[in-house]
Amino acid sequence: MSPAMAAIAENDDVFVDESQYQKGVKHLCENVISRVPSKYILPVQERPSRTVGIETATSNVNRQLTSLPLVDFAELRSLSDRPRALRLLAKACEQYGFFQLVNHGIPSNVISSMTDASSRFFEQPYEERAKYMSSDMTSPVRYGTSFNQSKDKVFCWRDFLKLTYHPMSQVLPHWPSSPADMREVAATYAQETKQLFLELMDAVLESLGLSQLPGDDSINIMEQFQEGSQLMVVNCYPQCPEPDLTLGMPPHSDYGFLTLLLQDQVQGLQILHREDWVTVKPIPGAFVVNVGDHLEIFSNGRYKSVLHRVLVNSARSRISVATLHSLPCECTIRPSSKLIDESNPRQYKDTDFASFLEYISSCEPKKKNFLESRKLST
Ligand SMILES: O=C(O)CCC(=O)C(=O)O
Numbered sequence: 622m623s624p625a626m627a628a629i630a631e632n633d634d635v636f637v638d639e640s641q642y643q644k645g646v647k648h649l650c651e652n653v654i655s656r657v658p659s660k661y662i663l664p665v666q667e668r669p670s671r672t673v674g675i676e677t678a679t680s681n682v683n684r685q686l687t688s689l690p691l692v693d694f695a696e697l698r699s700l701s702d703r704p705r706a707l708r709l710l711a712k713a714c715e716q717y718g719f720f721q722l723v724n725h726g727i728p729s730n731v732i733s734s735m736t737d738a739s740s741r742f743f744e745q746p747y748e749e750r751a752k753y754m755s756s757d758m759t760s761p762v763r764y765g766t767s768f769n770q771s772k773d774k775v776f777c778w779r780d781f782l783k784l785t786y787h788p789m790s791q792v793l794p795h796w797p798s799s800p801a802d803m804r805e806v807a808a809t810y811a812q813e814t815k816q817l818f819l820e821l822m823d824a825v826l827e828s829l830g831l832s833q834l835p836g837d838d839s840i841n842i843m844e845q846f847q848e849g850s851q852l853m854v855v856n857c858y859p860q861c862p863e864p865d866l867t868l869g870m871p872p873h874s875d876y877g878f879l880t881l882l883l884q885d886q887v888q889g890l891q892i893l894h895r896e897d898w899v900t901v902k903p904i905p906g907a908f909v910v911n912v913g914d915h916l917e918i919f920s921n922g923r924y925k926s927v928l929h930r931v932l933v934n935s936a937r938s939r940i941s942v943a944t945l946h947s948l949p950c951e952c953t954i955r956p957s958s959k960l961i962d963e964s965n966p967r968q969y970k971d972t973d974f975a976s977f978l979e980y981i982s983s984c985e986p987k988k989k990n991f992l993e994s995r996k997l998s999t
């Protein structure tokens with residue numbers, strides 16, 4: 622360890638120079654650390670064991686593993702089972718904003734290769750990962766740390782690699798060339814999850830009663846989804862010596878229509894359900910799917926974009942891959958006209974990707990603020 626980065630024995634702060642924390646948690650963990658540096662220590666009210674919801678603080682944390690609703694994709698694909706599966710899907714999106722998707726048909730080797738290549742990416746020396754560091758939110762490849770590292774006062778215990786994917790564009794050459802299989806594995810994974818998202822979105826529209834209506838926008842919107850935005854977020858949460866003092870990710874909701882999340886077998890994801898934080902139990906090979914802000918807006922509030930956060934632990938590091946899908950970035954998102962009537966007045970303003978980026982660049986995005994900011998006061 623160089624003197625400039627020397628750990629101060631009695632102090633928790635590993636780095637004398639604050640800017641070293643910008644290099645990420647993996648980099649930090651290359652030093653011997655037995656305590657969490659103050660840069661990562663949350664105020665007491667925001668720590669994992671002390672919060673219910675985000676504003677209220679009680680000690681009533683539900684650490685039980687919850688069984689999320691299970692949606693069987695094979696049933697959605699079967700003519701006879703589809704109506705029942707659609708009802709289940711609707712209930713999950715209304716009541717939890719989350720479900721586990723099983724029998725989705727993506728080959729298991731595509732999934733295991735993705736988690737495997739992701740782990741190997743983070744195992745590389747810092748200099749290799751740092752090639753992709755960028756503060757430009759629109760960059761097609763971005764390595765970074767925390768949640769919003771240029772704004773966060775307290776850092777999260779998480780490093781990430783964000784890859785934007787578009788079937789037509791030339792972003793692949795910008796993706797990491799090391800590990801050697803990363804580009805190919807990530808491209809296959811992106812294509813497979815895109816197809817899955819399209820089929821799921823078709824089911825979501827049907828579950829909202831929006832398909833096959835004369836003059837309905839659903840055919841139009843499905844065409845737009847073909848060209849839609851797709852962001853893969855590979856999250857790495859290293860082992861943490863004092864996991865009760867920090868979070869892997871703060872409470873947040875996702876911006877798109879649907880997020881397809883692959884988590885390894887290390888639990889950590891919690892969702893806010895009936896005011897309790899509940900841990901989502903990993904199911905091997907399943908996707909955790911959640912409603913994003915754009916779908917809440919499009920469904921005029923019927924489907925919920927729910928706050929979730931990530932706990933870290935002292936025993937094992939954790940990898941997850943979240944794929945966020947939405948309409949093309951230049952599209953405006955607004956409540957479907959079919960879901961607005963006298964008894965369901967319009968609840969959200971028009972929104973677009975540019976206003977979202979502007980919003981997250983200008984504030985500390987730790988709460989459900991963006992979606993709140995799009996709500997019309999009634
Ligand atoms: O790591 C997880 O389980 C959740 C990740 C997440 O919420 C995100 O990337 O938006």
Ligand SMILES: [Fe+2]
Nearest residue numbers: 873874875929
């Ligand atoms: Fe998320």
